Amino acid sequence: MIITSLITEYNPFHNGHIHHIEASREVSGADVMIAIMSGNFTQRGEIAVTDKYTRAAEAIKHVDLVVELPLYNAVSFADDFAKGAIHTAALLNSTHVVFGSESGDIDDLKKVYGNLKRSDIKEKMTAFMKDGYSYPRAVNAAIGGDVFKGSNNTLGLSYIRAIDELSSTITPMTIQRVGNEYSEETLSSSRFSSATSLRKALENNRKDEAAHYMPESLVNAISSEGAVSNADIFNSLKVIITRAGISELKNIYMMTEGLEHRIKSKIRKHNNYESFINDLKTKRYTRTRLNRLMISILLNITKGEMARYRMPEAVHVLAMNKTGRSYLKTLPEDLEIITNVNSKNRNLIHREVAATDIYNVFSQSDRNDFNTPVIIRD
Template sequence: MKAVGVIVEYNPFHNGHAYHLQAAKESAQADVVIAVMSGNFLQRGEPALVSKWYRTKMALLNGVDIVLELPYQFAVQKAETFANGAVAILEAIGCHSLCFGSESGDISSFIQTVDYLDRHKDRFDENIKMNIKKGVSFPKALSLSFESLSSNENLVSLDKPNNILGFHYVKALKHQKSPIIPLTVKRKSADYHDEHFADETIASATSIRKAIFAAEENNSSIEQYIPDATNRLLREYLDVYGNFHEWENYWSYLRYSLLHCSPEELREIYEVEEGIEHRLIAAALDTSSFKKFMEKVKTKRYTWTRLQRICVHILTNTKKEEMISTIEKDAYLRLLGMTKSGKEYLNKYKAQFTLPFISKLSSYKEKDIFLDIRASRVYSFGLGNQTMDKLLKQEYNQPPIYIQ
C-alpha cells in the first residue's frame, strides 16, 4: 500500500483541506493518506478551536486514513523545527511522498530554492543576522535576506506563509536524506491569513474561526465553507463542552503565571530571551485581556506569532533545558485515529516502523511523552469547570478513534 503524508492542523477542517487531500491522493497515486497533526496547541502559538480528538474525527470523516499527533516539542515551534519533526514522523511510518499546499504550486521551485540556499548558506545566514540586528523579526529577516541574493534561477517566493513552510519541508527532506518524494498543490482561492470570505466555497481557517466567534452558537455563516461532518462536530463540541477554545479563555491563567514569577524564573522558559520577560510582566500588570496584552507587548522584532508561542510555553511551564533535551531525542508515532484502510496499513507495516508506535498511553513511559500530557492538561483549562474534567481525563482514557 502506497501512503502519501500531509502535515496539518485542521483548525477546523474546511473545504480547502478536502481539496488538498483529494489532490494529494491523486498526484501521489496513493492508497492511504497519513496526517501528522498538531495537538491541542498549534504552530502559531494558539489553542486549537476544538480538541485534537474532534479534529481527528473531522480528518477521518473527510479523507484521511491515519492521524498521528505531532508532539508538542515540534508543534509549537518555528517553521524549521516544526518541519523537521513532522518529516521524521512521516518517514518513520513509511510514507512514499509528502504533499503540501503552497502559494507557488511548483515543486521544482522549492527543490531549486533549497539547493540554491545550501550553496549560498554562509552569505544567506550572515544576511539574516544583519537584518535581525536592525530590529526586524526572524521571518522578515529571512525574506529580506532571500531577496538580497539575486538569481536568475527558478526560486520560490519566501514571503508567503505556506511557501515558507513548504520550503522547510523540502529542506528537511533533503537534510534528513529522506526517500520521501515532495509534492505540492497550489492553494485555491483563499490566502492563509485572509480574515474575510472571498469565495463561494473556499475560505481560510482564519476567516472561519473569526466568523465562528462572531456568531457564537450559529454556524450558518460558515456552512458553505466546511464539510457537513465538520459542521456537525463543531455543533457537537459546543453541546458537550459549552464553548470553543481561544486565547481569552486562558488569559487569567497566563496572567497569574506572569505575575507570580520573578524575571529570573521567566528567563528559564523556552524562547523567553533578550529581556522580553520584563516587558511581559509590565504588560500583564496593566491589561485586562489577552488581546490588549499582546498589543502592548508586540514589537517589530517580536511578531504576534512568536509572542503567542512564548505565551504557550509560559502557560505550560516549558523550560529551555526541558524542551531542548526533548527535541534532541527521537520522536514517536502517537496514533490518534484511523479508518479501515488505515488499520490495514498499520497491520501490514507496523513491524517496519522506525520510531516507537503508541496506541495506548499506558504502554509508553510517561516521562517520554510528558510535554504532550501537560499541554493537554493545560488545554482543558479553557473550558468551564463542569466540562474541564471530561477533557482532562480523555488524554488517558480515549483509545484511537476508529472510523469504518
C-alpha cells in the first residue's frame, strides 16, 4: 500500500496545489494521499490568510487526510520545519513524500545533499554564512552551482536531510514547480499564480482576479471572513516589544547577535508592519527571517522552549474523507490520533490550541479547536 504525504501550507489553497496533488498521486501511485499542513502561522513567518479549518475544508476535496503540522516546526527554519513534517509523515506510516521544487530532479537534489555532507563544503558554507550570506546563497557558493535558486529547492534539501537524519524509510520524490516564483507579488499570466500574489490580491479585495487561480468557494469564504495578514499583528507587536525588557526579547527564539536592541530602538518609530520590517532588514536579516522572528515574539516562543521541544507522538486530524477515515483505523493502536480536542487530550497539542486562540484575536473568528470538529467529507 502506497501512502503519500505532502508537506503543505495552503496559504491560500490554489490551482498549483491541485496540480501538485494530482501529479504526486500519479508519480507515486498513491493509495492514500495525506496533506501535512501548517496551522494558523507559517514557515515563512506569516499569519495565515484564513484559518486552518477553512483551508483544510478545501484541501480535503482533493486529498484523503489533512493533519496539522506541529506549531514549533511550522514556524521554524527550513530544517526544523522539514524534520517535524517528516516525523509526522513517519507516524502516519507514509511510504512516500512528494514535494514541488524548481529543480524537478530528485537525483540532482540528492547529489547536492551528498556534497553538503562533505567536511570541505561544510567549512566553506560556514565561512560564507559568517560573511552574511543567506543559507541558499551559501549553498550555491560552496558547491559552485545554482541548484538552490528557489525556496522550494531549499525545502527539498531539508526534506532529504530529515529523512536521512531520522533514519526514515520514506522515499522522497519531487515534481517541477509550475507558475511564477513563490515570492512574486504580481498575478501570473498562466493558470497558476504564487501564494504571495494571491494573498496580495485577497488582502486588497481583488477577489474576481484571485478566482482565476484558486477555488471560487475559497475566495468567497475568505472574502466573507476577511483576509488576515502580518499588517494586522503590528499593533500587538508594538505593545509587546515596547513593554518587554531587553533580556526578555533576547530569550525569544531566533533572536541573535543583539538584534533585540535594534528591534527595541526602531519599533516606536513606525506605525505599520511594512515600514518596520523594511527598516530592520539587512543582507543578513532577510524579510523572511524577520517575519519568523516577529511570529516568535507574538507567540512568545522562547529559546528555552525550543531547546526542550521533542517531536510529538500525537497527530491532530483536521479533515478526512472515507478513505482517510478507513486508513486511520489501520495505524498502530498506541498512536494518539486526535480528531476532536477535549480536556483530556488538549495537553498534547496545547501550543496549537493557544496559537488558534491568538489567531482568532486578529481574524475575529470564534472557531477554535474545541468547538470545531474534524471535517468529514463523504
